[in-house]
Amino acid sequence: MAETLIIEGGDKAARYASLRGQLAALLAGEPNRTARLANTAAALKQTFDWLWVGFYLIDDEQLVLGPFQGPVACFRIAHGRGVCGSAWARNETLVVPDVDAFPGHIACSSASRSEIVVPLRDSYGDVIGVLDIDSERLNEFDDIDARELEAIAALVAHGDAA
Numbered sequence: 246m247a248e249t250l251i252i253e254g255g256d257k258a259a260r261y262a263s264l265r266g267q268l269a270a271l272l273a274g275e276p277n278r279t280a281r282l283a284n285t286a287a288a289l290k291q292t293f294d295w296l297w298v299g300f301y302l303i304d305d306e307q308l309v310l311g312p313f314q315g316p317v318a319c320f321r322i323a324h325g326r327g328v329c330g331s332a333w334a335r336n337e338t339l340v341v342p343d344v345d346a347f348p349g350h351i352a353c354s355s356a357s358r359s360e361i362v363v364p365l366r367d368s369y370g371d372v373i374g375v376l377d378i379d380s381e382r383l384n385e386f387d388d389i390d391a392r393e394l395e396a397i398a399a400l401v402a403h404g405d406a407a
């Protein structure tokens with residue numbers, strides 16, 4: 246299929262619904278993990294225009310910067326550090342309504358106000374990295390984002406034949 250994305254206007258749920266099917270079709274043709282992560286970051290950025298959308302992948306006991314869209318970001322995050330390292334250590338999605346209120350938050354961009362981090366798991370359920378999204382608005386993310394982004398994280402992580 247052509248690598249295009251057409252997102253209808255509307256509320257958050259409508260945008261996720263529009264994105265979901267198209268992303269599944271897009272990823273179905275590509276087994277390489279880097280390529281899948283790259284276009285997933287681009288599709289999320291294009292759909293919601295958040296400040297930063299990207300992936301960190303576990304490498305040598307650290308999270309290392311992977312494909313992303315947005316301003317330059319820190320290369321490496323230790324286990325348990327910041328929102329990303331905490332989501333990895335706890336193996337759970339973290340929704341942070343106000344990053345200044347999260348102890349140990351790592352400020353890659355001073356424009357970031359709220360954040361969501363979703364673990365990326367392989368087919369055995371082991372964490373292989375995280376999907377990290379930052380917004381310039383406080384309180385941007387809620388249960389709908391957590392549910393939808395967990396589904397997208399599962400979609401992008403699996404089917405990896407690379």
Ligand code: SME
Binds near residue numbers: 318352
């Ligand atoms: N804020 C993250 C660091 C990564 S950047 O936001 C891209 C954290 O606290 O883990």
